[in-house]
Amino acid sequence: MSIKFQSARGVADILPSEIDLWHRIENNARSMLEAFGYTEIRTPVFEHTGLFARGIGEETDIVSKEMYTFSDRKGQLLTLRPEGTAPVVRAYLQHNLRMDFGANKLYYLGPMFRYERPQAGRTRQFHQIGAECFGPPDPEVDAEQIILLFHLLERLAIKGTASLSKEACGHFQYSFFRQSSHTVTSPPKEAGGYFQIHLNSLGCRSCHIRYRDELRKYLAPFVHKLCDDCKSRFNSNTLRVLDCKNPDCKSMMKDSPRVLDFLCHDCDGHFSGVKGLLKDAGIQYYLNPHLVRGLDYYTRTTFEVTSHLLGAQNAVAGGGRYDHLVEDFGGPSTPACGFALGMERLILALKGISQPKDKGRVCFSFFATLGSEARSKAFRLMTKLRLHGVPAEMDYQGRTLKSQIRMADRLGSVYTIIFGEEEISRGSVILRQMGTGYQEECTIDEISDILMRRHASWLESYKEMHG
RNA sequence: GUGGGUGUAGCUCAGUUGGACAGAGCACUGGAUUGUGGCUCCAGUGGCCGCGGGUUCAAGUCCCGCCAUCCACCCCA
Numbered sequence: 001m002s003i004k005f006q007s008a009r010g011v012a013d014i015l016p017s018e019i020d021l022w023h024r025i026e027n028n029a030r031s032m033l034e035a036f037g038y039t040e041i042r043t044p045v046f047e048h049t050g051l052f053a054r055g056i057g058e059e060t061d062i063v064s065k066e067m068y069t070f071s072d073r074k075g076q077l078l079t080l081r082p083e084g085t086a087p088v089v090r091a092y093l094q095h096n097l098r099m100d101f102g103a104n105k106l107y108y109l110g111p112m113f114r115y116e117r118p119q120a121g122r123t124r125q126f127h128q129i130g131a132e133c134f135g136p137p138d139p140e141v142d143a144e145q146i147i148l149l150f151h152l153l154e155r156l157a158i159k160g161t162a163s164l165s166k167e168a169c170g171h172f173q174y175s176f177f178r179q180s181s182h183t184v185t186s187p188p189k190e191a192g193g194y195f196q197i198h199l200n201s202l203g204c205r206s207c208h209i210r211y212r213d214e215l216r217k218y219l220a221p222f223v224h225k226l227c228d229d230c231k232s233r234f235n236s237n238t239l240r241v242l243d244c245k246n247p248d249c250k251s252m253m254k255d256s257p258r259v260l261d262f263l264c265h266d267c268d269g270h271f272s273g274v275k276g277l278l279k280d281a282g283i284q285y286y287l288n289p290h291l292v293r294g295l296d297y298y299t300r301t302t303f304e305v306t307s308h309l310l311g312a313q314n315a316v317a318g319g320g321r322y323d324h325l326v327e328d329f330g331g332p333s334t335p336a337c338g339f340a341l342g343m344e345r346l347i348l349a350l351k352g353i354s355q356p357k358d359k360g361r362v363c364f365s366f367f368a369t370l371g372s373e374a375r376s377k378a379f380r381l382m383t384k385l386r387l388h389g390v391p392a393e394m395d396y397q398g399r400t401l402k403s404q405i406r407m408a409d410r411l412g413s414v415y416t417i418i419f420g421e422e423e424i425s426r427g428s429v430i431l432r433q434m435g436t437g438y439q440e441e442c443t444i445d446e447i448s449d450i451l452m453r454r455h456a457s458w459l460e461s462y463k464e465m466h467g
Numbered sequence: 468g469u470g471g472g473u474g475u476a477g478c479u480c481a482g483u484u485g486g487a488c489a490g491a492g493c494a495c496u497g498g499a500u501u502g503u504g505g506c507u508c509c510a511g512u513g514g515c516c517g518c519g520g521g522u523u524c525a526a527g528u529c530c531c532g533c534c535a536u537c538c539a540c541c542c543c544a
Contacts, residue, residue: 061542342544409504
């Protein structure tokens with residue numbers, strides 16, 4: 001038999017064996033986001049193409065070559081969302097959410113689509129958890145998002161991650177990148193645990209433009225020596241030259257002017273605010289003046305969380321402030337800040353850390369039957385139990401008793417109820433405890449009550465053990 | 468879009484310089500125990516050897532094309 005179809009390129013099934021981890025991440029993320037005051041919003045997976053083109057920037061790679069765009073039967077141009085911020089901003093404006101008390105902090109969780117060459121940590125459909133806060137321009141917003149991200153990652157990595165430990169804080173220096181003549185090397189692993197937080201500020205639009213011009217002036221004499229990619233970056237998105245991986249380009253950027261030296265008074269104050277709050281929270285970060293985010297809308301604070309547990313695509317999460325996007329979409333002037341976390345990348349990283357054992361499915365009770373009378377009686381009882389929330393299974397294929405019990409064992413059943421012909425004839429069944437092998441005989445009438453009671457107490461002790 | 472690696476059983480992989488019916492471990496099914504799981508032993512099911520073409524008496528093995536996958540560039544979460 002040869003299979004006729006397989007999944008499209010670059011997309012992946014999330015299999016039963018991985019689903020516990022997905023749930024663990026989603027549940028932790030939900031509860032933490034909600035504790036920080038964020039409420040969930042679900043936007044459609046596709047939008048008018050123009051939303052992304054305007055929001056993300058026509059010149060970005062995402063818009064110019066990575067979007068899944070199609071026209072529907074009426075010829076409307078639609079695009080599968082490549083990111084979550086633009087749709088959330090759209091929904092925020094469309095429904096006037098700023099007038100709804102408590103609706104200025106939103107989070108989302110779901111699939112995104114980008115047409116890219118698949119790679120470690122990069123698929124064409126991937127999942128993001130993201131948060132956006134609209135309104136307050138203050139550094140607390142930026143800081144709280146980084147703090148939230150940090151603690152979410154730490155909680156998920158369990159073994160203790162990004163720092164908090166005294167030793168790690170001892171290593172901590174704001175000036176790590178300053179002292180090393182702004183050559184961005186990878187941060188020392190021993191100082192950062194599993195995740196590293198990179199922080200930068202691009203300043204407001206005027207700082208940004210001033211800096212870009214300065215950078216161009218610096219680069220102009222040796223543009224011709226830069227790699228081909230950087231030559232085109234020089235015109236289209238000059239700052240991007242900063243994070244080129246080409247070693248030659250890197251060394252030429254060694255003495256380049258730094259964004260942080262071009263921040264205006266307000267931007268500098270804002271950034272100091274963010275840094276101070278993070279320091280207060282005991283969060284270690286790397287000041288990374290070469291951190292340039294690819295989306296056009298960022299202003300002021302940008303941040304990125306990387307992990308050395310990942311491949312070349314080492315960013316687990318990224319975000320920053322975008323103080324003009326809402327306005328650009330036709331809304332009132334509304335500063336905003338947000339981040340997104342890549343689920344698949346997080347999982348990749350988490351797989352490099354020892355994880356709590358998979359709980360596995362536990363089917364509390366299994367009904368093993370002999371003969372057709374037993375079979376129909378068992379089926380009725382099984383259904384009753386299921387409807388009372390007690391997981392129950394039985395074999396439908398007329399297997400031998402031996403293999404039915406083997407099945408029960410593999411399903412992890414706590415009890416196996418054996419419907420033998422002899423017992424049935426006297427109105428009873430055998431209740432076998434799988435852990436110990438202890439067996440007792442009960443009447444058919446009482447068996448479902450017994451199982452419901454035992455399930456309830458078993459659940460309690462199970463919860464104590466597994467949380 | 469560009470480069471390199473890899474496609475043999477459900478999974479992990481052997482398969483010699485082209486040569487007879489394509490193999491192992493794990494998993495699955497059954498038996499040893501005609502009514503009792505895990506351990507052990509025995510047996511069995513399961514492969515268009517990624518797809519298409521070519522060279523040859525002969526191709527899993529060599530050549531070409533395509534597809535998929537992995538890794539990297541690029542870009543980002």
